Amino acid sequence: MLNLTRLWAGMSTPGDNLRYGEASRGDGPPPQPQVHHRPVVVWNITRRCNLSCAHCYIAAVAHADPLELDTLTALRTVEELADYRIPVLLLSGGEPMQRPDLLEIVSAATRRGLRVGLSTNGTLLTTEMAERLKEAGVAYVGISIDGPEAVNDKFRGSHGAFRKALDGIRNAQAAGFRVSLRFTLTRYNHADLGQVFDMVEEERIPRVCIYHLAYAGRGARIGERADLSHEETRQAVDLCLERTDAFRQKGLDTEVLTVDNHTDAVYLALRLLEDRACQAPAVLPLLLRNGGNASGIGIGCIGPRGDVHADQFSHHRSFGNVRERSFASIWEDTSNPVMEGLKGKPRPLEGRCASCPALALCNGNLRVRAESATGRMWAPDPACYLTDAELEKVGEAFHAL
Numbered sequence: 001m002l003n004l005t006r007l008w009a010g011m012s013t014p015g016d017n018l019r020y021g022e023a024s025r026g027d028g029p030p031p032q033p034q035v036h037h038r039p040v041v042v043w044n045i046t047r048r049c050n051l052s053c054a055h056c057y058i059a060a061v062a063h064a065d066p067l068e069l070d071t072l073t074a075l076r077t078v079e080e081l082a083d084y085r086i087p088v089l090l091l092s093g094g095e096p097m098q099r100p101d102l103l104e105i106v107s108a109a110t111r112r113g114l115r116v117g118l119s120t121n122g123t124l125l126t127t128e129m130a131e132r133l134k135e136a137g138v139a140y141v142g143i144s145i146d147g148p149e150a151v152n153d154k155f156r157g158s159h160g161a162f163r164k165a166l167d168g169i170r171n172a173q174a175a176g177f178r179v180s181l182r183f184t185l186t187r188y189n190h191a192d193l194g195q196v197f198d199m200v201e202e203e204r205i206p207r208v209c210i211y212h213l214a215y216a217g218r219g220a221r222i223g224e225r226a227d228l229s230h231e232e233t234r235q236a237v238d239l240c241l242e243r244t245d246a247f248r249q250k251g252l253d254t255e256v257l258t259v260d261n262h263t264d265a266v267y268l269a270l271r272l273l274e275d276r277a278c279q280a281p282a283v284l285p286l287l288l289r290n291g292g293n294a295s296g297i298g299i300g301c302i303g304p305r306g307d308v309h310a311d312q313f314s315h316h317r318s319f320g321n322v323r324e325r326s327f328a329s330i331w332e333d334t335s336n337p338v339m340e341g342l343k344g345k346p347r348p349l350e351g352r353c354a355s356c357p358a359l360a361l362c363n364g365n366l367r368v369r370a371e372s373a374t375g376r377m378w379a380p381d382p383a384c385y386l387t388d389a390e391l392e393k394v395g396e397a398f399h400a401l
Contacts (some may be wrong), residue, residue, distance in 0.1 A: 001209070002264045002290075004244045004256045007283050008272075011248060039300040039331065040088040041081060042119075042312040045074070045105065047304045049095040051121050052157035053146075055184055055226070057313050058303075059217035060094040068304045069323070071101045075108050077302065077322050082112035084328040092119035092312065094304070097129065103136050110137025117142065119182075122168025123161055130168075130175035141172045142180040142209065147189040147196065155188065169203060180207035180255075186226045190236055197243045206254060210240055212261035212383060215372035216313035224373060230385035237264055241271065262292040262362035263384045269361065269394045270386070280397070288398060292363030296342025300331055310342055313368040338377060342367070352388075353380045357395025 005011050046068055049060035069077065081089060089109055096102055097120060109116050118133065122143035133141070146155045149162040172179045183189075183196050193210070200208045212233070215223045228236065240256055247254040258264045265287050272280040295311040302308055307318035308330045319339055320330035334340040341348045349364045356362075364370075365381035373382045 001257045001259050002262075002268065004240055004258065004268070005247075005254070007268060007286060008241055009244050009248045010279065011253065038084060038086045039294075039298050040090065041086050041300050041302060041327070042090045042092055043077075043302045044092050044094065044304050044312065044315075045069075045096050045102070046094040046099040048098045049093055049121070050098060050123060050158070051095070051161060053121075053144075053218070054155050054157070054222060055146075055186065055213060055217075055219040057214050057216040057219050058094065058315060064098075065304055068099075069306045071104065073306065073323060074101065074105055077306070077327065078105060078108045078112065078114070080322070080326045080328065082109070082114050084326070084331075087115065088117060089114045090117040090119055095121055095124065097124045103132060106133065106136040106138055115139050120144075120168070121156070121161070121165060122172075123158075123164035125168030125171050127171045127174065130171040130177070134175045134177065138177070140180070141177045142182050143169050143172065144182040144184070145169075145196070145199075146184055146186075147192040151189050151192055155186075166203075169205060173203075173205075178206055180209050181205050182209045182211060184211040184213060185228055185233075185236055186213055186222075187228060187232070188226065190228055190232055193236055193239055194243075197239075200254060201247070201250075201252065207257070208254065209257045209259050210236070211259045212264075212366075213369075214260055214313045214366060215369045216315070219313075220372045224382065227383065233261070233383070233385045234267070237267055241268075260366055261381075261383050262365045263381075263386060265290065265292060265361045266358045266386055266391065266394050269358070269397065270390055273393065273397055284398060284401060287361050288401070290361075292359075292361050293365055293367070294363070295367060296339055300327075302327065310339065311368070313366070341378065348378050349380075350376065350378045351380045352384075353378075356391055358386075358391045358398070360398060361394070 044058055047058055047060050048064045096118060106116055116138050117140040118138050119142045143165055145165050146152045152162040153159050169179055181200055213219055213227045240258055244256045269284060269287055272283055299311050301312040302322060303315050306322040308320050308327060309315055319336055334343055347364050353364050365384060369383055370379045370381040371377050
C-alpha cells in the first residue's frame with residue numbers, strides 16, 4: 001500500500017509506523033529497505049460469496065466448500081498466529097460473513113491481542129451485524145465498491161449490490177468503525193474514479209484504497225484486456241494525487257492509498273522530484289524504507305482450506321498447510337525455491353526488472369501479475385508504466401541519499 005496522504009500531502013495517518021517504521025519520524029541512521037519480522041496475514045476464511053465479481057482474485061463461489069478449515073482448526077490457527085505475534089490479521093473471503101463461526105474466530109483473535117480487520121463486500125453488513133463485529137473486537141472494515149450503481153452492480157454480478165454495500169458502509173460507520181472504501185481500477189470503470197472520490201467525501205468515509213487489477217482468480221481471466229493502458233494508469237494515479245491535495249485543502253483527514261502496483265512508489269518519487277523538490281528529501285527515505293512489494297515477506301495468506309500462500313493473490317501455489325504445520329514454521333521455511341526467491345535480496349528477477357535502477361522502491365512489483373501474463377514467475381510485471389529514462393532519474397536520486 002502506498003499512502004498518498006502521508007507521502008504526497010505530508011499528513012500523518014494511522015499505520016505509518018507499520019509501513020515506514022522509524023524513518024517516518026525523520027530520525028535515526030540513513031534509511032534501508034524495511035526488514036519485515038512478521039507478516040500481515042490475510043486469511044481467506046471461506047471461498048463462499050453471495051456475489052460473483054468479475055475480478056475476484058479467489059474466484060469465489062456460491063456454495064460452501066466442505067474442505068474448508070473447521071472451527072476447531074481455525075481456532076487453533078488463531079492461537080498459533082497470536083504466538084507468532086503477527087501485526088495484523090485481515091479476515092477475508094469470499095465473503096467472510098458467510099462463514100457461520102466468523103464472530104467466534106474474531107473473538108478468539110482479539111482475546112489473544114491480535115488486531116483484526118475485515119474485508120467484505122458490505123452487502124450483508126446490517127446494523128446488528130456491525131454492532132456484533134464491533135463487540136467482538138474488529139478494528140477496521142474494508143468495503144468494496146467499484147463505481148456508480150449501474151457499473152458496480154454489473155461488475156459484481158448482482159442488482160442492488162451497490163445500495164446494499166453503501167448501507168453496509170453507513171452501518172459500519174454508525175457502529176464506530178474506521179471504514180475504508182476499496183475500488184479496483186479497470187478499463188470499464190476508471191472513468192468513474194472521480195465520482196468514487198466524490199462519494200467518499202459526501203459519505204465522510206475516512207479512507208479510500210484504489211487497487212490496481214491483480215491477474216488472479218477471475219481477474220486472471222480478464223487480465224490485460226481489462227487492465228488500464230500505461231497512460232490511463234498514470235492519469236488515474238495523477239487524479240489520486242489531485243484528490244489527495246483537495247482533501248487536505250478542504251481540511252479533511254481522508255486517507256488515500258493506492259494498492260498492488262508498486263510502480264506507483266517510483267512514479268510518486270518522480271512527481272516529487274519534478275514538482276515538489278523541497279519535499280522529496282523527506283519522503284524518498286520513507287519510500288525506500290517501505291521497500292515495495294512484500295509478498296512472501298511482509299504479507300502472507302492462509303487460504304480457505306488452510307494452505308499458506310505468499311500473498312492473497314497466489315492461491316495457485318501453496319507452501320504448506322496449517323492442518324499439518326504451524327503458519328510460522330511454513331513461513332520461515334525457504335526450502336521451496338519460490339519462497340527463497342521472494343525473500344531474496346535481490347529477488348531473481350528477469351529482464352528489465354533485474355537491472356532496474358529503481359528496484360529498491362518496487363521490489364519487482366506484483367509477481368502473480370507477471371506470472372499470469374507471461375507464464376514466468378520472475379518476468380517483468382507488465383503493469384510497470386514508467387520509461388527507462390524515468391526509472392534512471394529516480395534511481396539516481398536514491399543513490400544520492
